[in-house]
Amino acid sequence: MAISESEVTREIECIRCVQQGDGEAFGLLVERYQQRIFSIVFHLVRRRDEVEDLAQEIFFKAFRAIRSYNFQSSFATWLSRIAVNHCYDYLRKVRASRLSYYSEMTEESSRELERKLESPQAGGLDHGEKVTLRDFVGRLLARAPEDDRVILTLKELEDFSVEEIAELLKLKSSTVKVRLHRARKRMLGDLERWRQEGK
Amino acid sequence: MDCKEIRDLVSELWGGELSAEAQEHVDKCAGCEGLFRDARLVQAGFRALAEEAAPEASLGFASRLVRRLQEWEVKGARGEFFETVGRRFVYATLALTLALLLSMVLPTLGPVRGVGSADFLGLQAESQLSQPDVIGGDLGDAHELFPGRLTD
Numbered sequence: 001m002a003i004s005e006s007e008v009t010r011e012i013e014c015i016r017c018v019q020q021g022d023g024e025a026f027g028l029l030v031e032r033y034q035q036r037i038f039s040i041v042f043h044l045v046r047r048r049d050e051v052e053d054l055a056q057e058i059f060f061k062a063f064r065a066i067r068s069y070n071f072q073s074s075f076a077t078w079l080s081r082i083a084v085n086h087c088y089d090y091l092r093k094v095r096a097s098r099l100s101y102y103s104e105m106t107e108e109s110s111r112e113l114e115r116k117l118e119s120p121q122a123g124g125l126d127h128g129e130k131v132t133l134r135d136f137v138g139r140l141l142a143r144a145p146e147d148d149r150v151i152l153t154l155k156e157l158e159d160f161s162v163e164e165i166a167e168l169l170k171l172k173s174s175t176v177k178v179r180l181h182r183a184r185k186r187m188l189g190d191l192e193r194w195r196q197e198g199k
Numbered sequence: 200m201d202c203k204e205i206r207d208l209v210s211e212l213w214g215g216e217l218s219a220e221a222q223e224h225v226d227k228c229a230g231c232e233g234l235f236r237d238a239r240l241v242q243a244g245f246r247a248l249a250e251e252a253a254p255e256a257s258l259g260f261a262s263r264l265v266r267r268l269q270e271w272e273v274k275g276a277r278g279e280f281f282e283t284v285g286r287r288f289v290y291a292t293l294a295l296t297l298a299l300l301l302s303m304v305l306p307t308l309g310p311v312r313g314v315g316s317a318d319f320l321g322l323q324a325e326s327q328l329s330q331p332d333v334i335g336g337d338l339g340d341a342h343e344l345f346p347g348r349l350t351d
Contacts, residue, residue: 034256042254056264060268114239134251137248188234
């Protein structure tokens with residue numbers, strides 16, 4: 001989210017007001033960032049019914065912690081970090097109740113999708129096929145360890161760069177690259193096992 | 200290139216174009232071909248997921264949140280005050296009770312026989328004098344321990 005210099009200045013003023021206890025000013029920050037937080041939460045948790053509650057908890061945490069915000073990173077990054085950590089904790093909590101089986105996508109429909117993806121008119125998937133694909137990868141993500149899920153979501157769904165993820169998770173860029181690589185490898189390995197189990 | 204190298208490459212490229220050398224291996228190796236296809240499928244799935252719009256905040260989300268925060272600030276501050284005061288009150292009551300219990304028990308029982316209230320006032324209880332001392336076994340020890348008092 002690129003914002004102009006004057007907006008940055010206004011945002012800083014706004015944050016300072018909140019740090020001095022101005023709740024109304026916090027409302028402006030919520031309005032500015034709510035969609036970003038909703039997107040992160042939705043992609044990480046993938047439960048529409050939980051998104052608003054979790055977003056509310058995240059903003060609550062942010063409000064309580066805002067005095068510790070020291071303008072070292074952008075407010076967006078700081079807030080996103082709180083969101084990611086909160087979702088991470090949530091995912092760990094609900095781990096036990098998570099789905100442990102794969103999509104009902106058959107080998108045949110999988111082949112059909114692959115053929116379409118390979119065709120020159122790629123991107124010509126109809127709505128139903130997209131739903132199937134979402135379901136398929138959504139379940140693969142649900143099975144993945146929390147760390148993999150977080151890093152893959154930030155990269156593949158939120159479209160953060162490696163550097164942005166590094167700043168957000170307070171890691172080195174090289175560490176993010178390695179973790180991303182391993183997460184993809186694990187996910188493919190998991191899918192391969194599923195295919196073998198199905199045969 | 201061997202299968203291990205291809206696996207690494209596939210995770211790296213994530214469904215992207217393979218080099219000629221890698222493609223040659225993939226064309227001959229069923230396992231690596233399957234893996235490459237899976238990577239493309241998963242990547243397409245991620246694209247489809249990314250296209251899915253997140254739910255929007257309900258109307259008045261921000262103002263409701265601010266109202267709740269303000270309520271919490273008032274309640275939280277008051278609650279914290281009462282919690283702190285309450286906790287101190289409980290600790291003080293417990294300490295007082297313990298002190299009272301000790302003052303009642305210590306002068307008559309156990310090896311610790313500090314300056315008991317009666318002794319302190321110079322009023323040696325008759326019953327205490329007529330009973331054997333649990334430490335010394337008889338009053339002889341008590342005489343030695345408190346010679347001044349017994350002569351009074």
